[in-house]
Amino acid sequence: MSQVARDLGQEELSPEARIKKLAREAGALVVGIASVADINRFAPKGHRPNDMLRGARSVIVTGGKPNTAGAFESPEPRLLTSLRTYPAIRKAIVMKIAAHIEERYGHPSIFYDGGTVWGLVPHMSLKLAAERAGLGTRSLAGGVILNPIHGLLNLSVTITTMPLEADAPLDTPVCPHPACVEIWARERTTPCLSACPECLEGELENGSVKWMRYKAYLCQARARGQGPLGLQKMLYEILQEKDPEQQKLLVFGERFTRLIASASFSSELVAGCYECLRPCPLLAPNRRAGSGAAKTSGV
């Protein structure tokens, strides 16, 4: 019977295969599944999938290219952030998966794309979920997840009470790239470390990352300078200004005008920074148009 179904192209897919097919058709470049029990071995209480959805058993993690290849060729770094691709569709994809699971299998499901809830601390770590779902491994560039084929991924998840077969984490770290190991041997640095020495520190040993330190508090000031926190920071500066003429110049100036426009129209409110990863050899697929690996998901 299964032979007939196969021959007629009507083979019944497993729930996992069906969910992954749906994710890809909706625009995800990669998709993997992690079990909540596995994530909870690492995530602290208060930031676990089942802190977000009672009875959660599985997390479906989707990833896509953060930008078009062309955005990496722009000499204007603001465009690299404001022309983000997967972030524009990632929520719709995980929402579709959640709806599919509820309708077809009757299991309550929610979706999440990393929106913060308490300041900069998210409900749950998408990096951890992606790692456990086998989508990539951490990197020297602030622990960002890199995929061996697609490089940098942008992430979103569906959390469900449905028990699903989980994928295995990758067993070989993606970072450092062999080219970085060679650079380290010669120069005691890597492309990411030398791009942002203020935020990133670390050391390679025997071709692996020995230790690393990511100063997230500095990075977020740089990366989110054009986001809501940048607006707060500048507003405070304006309120502190004693000279009314100077205050006027600050309020009407280009920087504050752009921050206000961003808040009003969400034009650049996402903010962002990719400079430590711009020179990363693993990002070559993100920067190459026309190859299958570099396809811009769903856009």
Add this chain to the structure above:
Amino acid sequence: MQTLTPEIYRRYRDEVFKHSLAIQEYDGLTPRRALTDAEIGARLEIPAELVTEIRCVLEVDGVPLVFWKEAESFKQVRCLKRVKPDD
């Protein structure tokens, strides 16, 4: 909830900074786990909500304005090192 006062902020800000995700350390590629707001609160014997408030203020207050303002020129300089504009 207890109101955050300048005195409370000054008193606890360094400890909250130290235990939060502000600086993330890794052994190899394995993160050393930072403390959650609830865990920091338990350690400092103050409510978790107060820790959250201190941390959120710190996220904006903790870096000098000049660093925020220089972010765009930092990105522009790094970008132009890799992407040469057309003549």
